[in-house]
Amino acid sequence: DAKTTQPTSMDCAEGRAANLPCNHSTISGNEYVYWYRQIHSQGPQYIIHGLKNNETNEMASLIITEDRKSSTLILPHATLRDTAVYYCIVRFPYNQGGKLIFGQGTELSVKP
Amino acid sequence: KAGVTQTPRYLIKTRGQQVTLSCSPISGHRSVSWYQQTPGQGLQFLFEYFSETQRNKGNFPGRFSGRQFSNSRSEMNVSTLELGDSALYLCASSLGDRGHEQYFGPGTRLTVT
Numbered sequence: 001d002a003k004t005t006q007p008t009s010m011d012c013a014e015g016r017a018a019n020l021p022c023n024h025s026t027i028s029g030n031e032y033v034y035w036y037r038q039i040h041s042q043g044p045q046y047i048i049h050g051l052k053n054n055e056t057n058e059m060a061s062l063i064i065t066e067d068r069k070s071s072t073l074i075l076p077h078a079t080l081r082d083t084a085v086y087y088c089i090v091r092f093p094y095n096q097g098g099k100l101i102f103g104q105g106t107e108l109s110v111k112p
Numbered sequence: 113k114a115g116v117t118q119t120p121r122y123l124i125k126t127r128g129q130q131v132t133l134s135c136s137p138i139s140g141h142r143s144v145s146w147y148q149q150t151p152g153q154g155l156q157f158l159f160e161y162f163s164e165t166q167r168n169k170g171n172f173p174g175r176f177s178g179r180q181f182s183n184s185r186s187e188m189n190v191s192t193l194e195l196g197d198s199a200l201y202l203c204a205s206s207l208g209d210r211g212h213e214q215y216f217g218p219g220t221r222l223t224v225t
Contacts, residue, residue, distance in 0.1 A: 043116070043202050043216030044155070087155075099145070099168045100204075100214065102155035
């Protein structure tokens, strides 16, 4: 699995967009980018994943650069409940089965 | 649809004892993965079971074991508990074939004294 690099912590004002960067310069052609988040003392929650194209769902948008060496998770209108640790993970979807390698993640603090 | 459930939620054990944790996946999910979370090491993959077979294994000693039943429910066992085994143990389920999304349970908080 490719290694990911994320900032340790970030702040965001409530109601503004939160942009969380992730560097994965060693990603291979068939690896997907996944984002999960973990709110204090709860199990991680799946947010979004993508391969090459930008993706959007009801929770967030995922922007992947053309060379796929980095990506950005965007929470369009951050709320206090979005305060959590956000994990960027790169892995193969098929032959890796259910194995997720979590890094240290980015601790996002949404402030009023 | 009910989420992933884990029992018990909290557990206190003594060094040297053994413990069994249980996980019931989302209905229809065939893959169950286990993770250990500690403040020092973060979230670490333990193992994954798919259709009653261990499909992936992390870098943990043999004291950590697991199994999956025909109804996809899974148990993990830790024998000869050590103080360092104190952690939040998380179970996640997925459909398994593609493994795109894993849904995590609330975890079992194990304290070893």
